Amino acid sequence: MSEPLAPGHLDHRRLWGDFDFCYPVLSRRSRGISLGVNLNPDKACNFDCVYCEVDRRRSPKRRDIDLDQVVQEMGVLLDLCQDGRIFEIPPFDRAPADQRRLNDLAFSGDGEPTTAPEFPEAVERLAHLKWSRGFHGVKLILITDASRLQAREVVQALDTLQANNGEIWAKLDAGTEAYYQEINRTRIPFDRILENLETTARLRPLTIQSLFLEWKGQPPSEEEITAYCGRLDQICRMGGRIEAIQVYTVARPTPEREARPLRAADLDRVAAQVKDALPALPLEVYYGPEAWDA
Numbered sequence: 001m002s003e004p005l006a007p008g009h010l011d012h013r014r015l016w017g018d019f020d021f022c023y024p025v026l027s028r029r030s031r032g033i034s035l036g037v038n039l040n041p042d043k044a045c046n047f048d049c050v051y052c053e054v055d056r057r058r059s060p061k062r063r064d065i066d067l068d069q070v071v072q073e074m075g076v077l078l079d080l081c082q083d084g085r086i087f088e089i090p091p092f093d094r095a096p097a098d099q100r101r102l103n104d105l106a107f108s109g110d111g112e113p114t115t116a117p118e119f120p121e122a123v124e125r126l127a128h129l130k131w132s133r134g135f136h137g138v139k140l141i142l143i144t145d146a147s148r149l150q151a152r153e154v155v156q157a158l159d160t161l162q163a164n165n166g167e168i169w170a171k172l173d174a175g176t177e178a179y180y181q182e183i184n185r186t187r188i189p190f191d192r193i194l195e196n197l198e199t200t201a202r203l204r205p206l207t208i209q210s211l212f213l214e215w216k217g218q219p220p221s222e223e224e225i226t227a228y229c230g231r232l233d234q235i236c237r238m239g240g241r242i243e244a245i246q247v248y249t250v251a252r253p254t255p256e257r258e259a260r261p262l263r264a265a266d267l268d269r270v271a272a273q274v275k276d277a278l279p280a281l282p283l284e285v286y287y288g289p290e291a292w293d294a
């Protein structure tokens with residue numbers, strides 16, 4: 001589940017030196033450093049989002065997952081954060097003062113993390129690493145397309161996540177099956193995603209991440225956003241807990257040239273519609289780049 005880059009922001013890098021799995025980013029949505037873990041080095045994903053920034057035309061550096069190496073790489077990054085040396089290294093040396101903090105370890109890479117067979121063990125091992133190094137306040141975040149939230153091994157891993165200051169940031173980019181298929185391009189039925197979100201939110205709180213964009217020259221229609229709000233309202237009415245809605249847009253050029261950031265006025269319209277329909281839910285809005293130099 002790739003997190004698009006934040007505009008006007010420090011460079012998010014998938015690769016940190018020679019590391020294969022772990023990378024630091026300065027994340028607006030984390031308001032600090034997020035240490036990412038890529039459990040999909042093969043770049044495989046069960047979605048094919050039109051806005052995905054992962055370039056799958058280039059061969060991956062490797063396809064296997066080595067959890068010992070994951071833990072070793074994360075340990076090095078935690079060292080750099082612990083003593084502050086990371087803020088001496090470009091581009092983090094330009095981080096604003098209020099973001100010079102480690103917020104989370106995040107499962108977010110070049111595909112959907114929960115599809116990796118190693119995901120449950122990776123959660124266990126990173127939870128243990130975080131705890132053993134004394135980072136009790138640091139979050140463990142799963143950024144997911146929500147397709148496998150009810151798989152048995154994933155549910156068990158979510159228990160571990162939740163017991164370790166965990167959060168689930170789940171994608172929902174559409175309100176209708178047609179728009180979901182248009183934007184997320186997957187064989188997974190929309191109903192299953194909605195059911196996964198609702199069932200999971202009744203057990204543990206979710207943060208909903210929604211990327212809206214200009215696709216083939218069109219922003220999402222008012223009807224689409226109405227349907228989207230209806231989906232979230234339904235989750236709440238069924239007893240689901242939504243901690244926050246994060247609405248954002250494309251932040252840099254992607255392999256699909258027709259996937260463009262929403263203009264600020266369009267994002268304002270979407271945000272106003274969401275706020276109006278769901279006034280009780282905290283809404284965070286992240287704007288796209290002012291200039292687009294694709």
Ligand code: SF4
Binds near residue numbers: 002045
């Ligand atoms: S869920 Fe979408 S954005 Fe995330 S890695 Fe898969 S295709 Fe890319």
